[in-house]
Amino acid sequence: MSTLLIIDDNLAVGTALELLFSLHDLRTLHATSPEDGLAVLAREPVDLVIQDMNFVADTTSGEEGVALFHQIRQAHPDLPVILLTAWTHLEAAVELVKAGAADYLAKPWDDRKLLATVNNLLELGESRRQLAQTRSSERQRRSTLQRDFDLRGLVYADPASEATLALACQIARADIPVLITGPNGAGKERYADILHANSPVKAGPFVALNCGALPSELIEAELFGADAGAYTGAVKSREGKFEVADGGTLFLDEIGTLPLAGQVKLLRVLETGRFQRLGGNRERSVKVRVVSATNADLPALIAGGRFREDLFYRLNGIELKVPALAARPRDILPLARHFLPAGKRLDEDAERTLLRHPWPGNVRELRNVMQRAALLAPGDVIGSAHLALPVTADTAPPVGDEPDRAAIEAALARSGGVLAQAASELGMSRQALYRRLDRLGIARS
Structure with a gap:
C-alpha cells in the first residue's frame, strides 16, 4: 500500500x-x-x-x-x-x-x-523503482560477467545480448559441441571466440574455417589435410584444420554449406576423434572441441536431403542463438561509437537515424556504415547525411505526433520493458502506447 x-x-x-x-x-x-x-x-x-x-x-x-x-x-x-x-x-x-x-x-x-x-x-x-532495480541487476550481472569471464572486448548494452553472453559463458566450460545460430553479420564468430576463451582448452589454438568460402573440392583438404599427390597441385603434405586445432577449438562457420561427402567424414571425426588425410591411408587422432555456426535453417536442409540429421544432432549439443541487431536496439549506439575512430562523434540526428534503421546486415553493416561516415564527415561531428542510409518505411520520420517504431523500441529498451515508464518518456498514455504497439506488431514484454 x-x-x-x-x-x-x-x-x-x-x-x-x-x-x-x-x-x-x-x-x-x-x-x-x-x-x-x-x-x-x-x-x-x-x-x-x-x-x-x-x-x-x-x-x-x-x-x-x-x-x-x-x-x-x-x-x-x-x-x-x-x-x-x-x-x-x-x-x-x-x-x-x-x-x-x-x-x-x-x-x-x-x-x-x-x-x-x-x-x-x-x-x-x-515504474522508476522497477527500472532502477532492473538497471541495478543489469549492472551487477555485467560486473559478474566481466569479473569472472573473458568477454574478448565484446561491446553490448542490450539485455538480449547479455542473456546470450551469459549463456555462452555458462556453457563454455562444458565439453559439449555448440551450434551458434543467427543471421549473417550478427557476430557469431565473436561468440565462438568467447566460448574458446572461457573453455578448458583456452590455452590451445582457436582455428576458424568458413565452409562457405571454399570450393567444395577443397573443403575436405582444408578440414583433414592432404598428402602429397592427393589432388592436382598438392606437391607436399599439408595439415588440415583438425590437426592445427588439436588441443583447442575448431570453429566451423557456415556449416550448412558443407558438402555431403565432407559431412560423412566430419561425423566420423566427431564420433571417434580419428580421421585420414585426403589421399592418405594412415589414421590420425585429435582432441578438438568443435563449435559450428550457421544462418541456414538446418532442419529444412535435412528435410531436403542436403544435410545429415545425425550430424546435426552431433553438432547441436547445445544451441546458442545470436539475435539480429534489430532485436537488440540498445546495442546500436554503443557499437556505433565503438566503430568510430578517436575524436569522431555522432550528433543527435545521426543517433536517431541509426535507431530507426532496420539493419538487415546486422553488426557488419553497422561497422561499414560508421567507417564510411567517418570518411565522409569533414569535421569531428557525424550527422545523419554522412551515414548515407536509405530512407525506408522503417527509417522515415514519424507521422504526426505518434512515435515511430525506433523511438518506441528505444524507449522500451531504456525503460527495461516497463511500459508505464516508456509511455511517460514518449509523452503518451499507456493505453495509447498499447494501441501503438499492436499496430506496429511489437510484442509487449
Whole structure:
C-alpha cells in the first residue's frame, strides 16, 4: 500500500484528504507544520507528498511553502511533491513546478483530478523503482560477467545480448559441441571466440574455417589435410584444420554449406576423434572441441536431403542463438561509437537515424556504415547525411505526433520493458502506447 504525507496546518483539509484517499486504499499521514512534515519524512518511508503553500497566518506570499519544498527536494530529490495553492500563490507554485515539483492544484481541489494525479505519480514512481532495480541487476550481472569471464572486448548494452553472453559463458566450460545460430553479420564468430576463451582448452589454438568460402573440392583438404599427390597441385603434405586445432577449438562457420561427402567424414571425426588425410591411408587422432555456426535453417536442409540429421544432432549439443541487431536496439549506439575512430562523434540526428534503421546486415553493416561516415564527415561531428542510409518505411520520420517504431523500441529498451515508464518518456498514455504497439506488431514484454 502506498503512503501519502499531507503537510497542511488546516485540520479540515487534512481530514478531507485522509477520507478521500482511504476510500481508494491509500495510507495517509498528516503533519500540520513544515517541521513536523520533515520529521515524518526523516523517520518513515513516504511515496508522495501533498503540501500547502502557506503556513503563517495573515500572509499570502507562500514563502514558507517554497522553503518547505526546497527542503524536501534537497533531502528527498526523487520524492514527488504536489502543491496545494490558493490563487495568490499561483506564480510561486508555477516556479516550483519548473524547479521539480510534480504538479500543483488550486484550492478547493477537484477530487477526481487530484486522485488521477496522485495515481499517475504513484504508478510512475513504481515504474522508476522497477527500472532502477532492473538497471541495478543489469549492472551487477555485467560486473559478474566481466569479473569472472573473458568477454574478448565484446561491446553490448542490450539485455538480449547479455542473456546470450551469459549463456555462452555458462556453457563454455562444458565439453559439449555448440551450434551458434543467427543471421549473417550478427557476430557469431565473436561468440565462438568467447566460448574458446572461457573453455578448458583456452590455452590451445582457436582455428576458424568458413565452409562457405571454399570450393567444395577443397573443403575436405582444408578440414583433414592432404598428402602429397592427393589432388592436382598438392606437391607436399599439408595439415588440415583438425590437426592445427588439436588441443583447442575448431570453429566451423557456415556449416550448412558443407558438402555431403565432407559431412560423412566430419561425423566420423566427431564420433571417434580419428580421421585420414585426403589421399592418405594412415589414421590420425585429435582432441578438438568443435563449435559450428550457421544462418541456414538446418532442419529444412535435412528435410531436403542436403544435410545429415545425425550430424546435426552431433553438432547441436547445445544451441546458442545470436539475435539480429534489430532485436537488440540498445546495442546500436554503443557499437556505433565503438566503430568510430578517436575524436569522431555522432550528433543527435545521426543517433536517431541509426535507431530507426532496420539493419538487415546486422553488426557488419553497422561497422561499414560508421567507417564510411567517418570518411565522409569533414569535421569531428557525424550527422545523419554522412551515414548515407536509405530512407525506408522503417527509417522515415514519424507521422504526426505518434512515435515511430525506433523511438518506441528505444524507449522500451531504456525503460527495461516497463511500459508505464516508456509511455511517460514518449509523452503518451499507456493505453495509447498499447494501441501503438499492436499496430506496429511489437510484442509487449
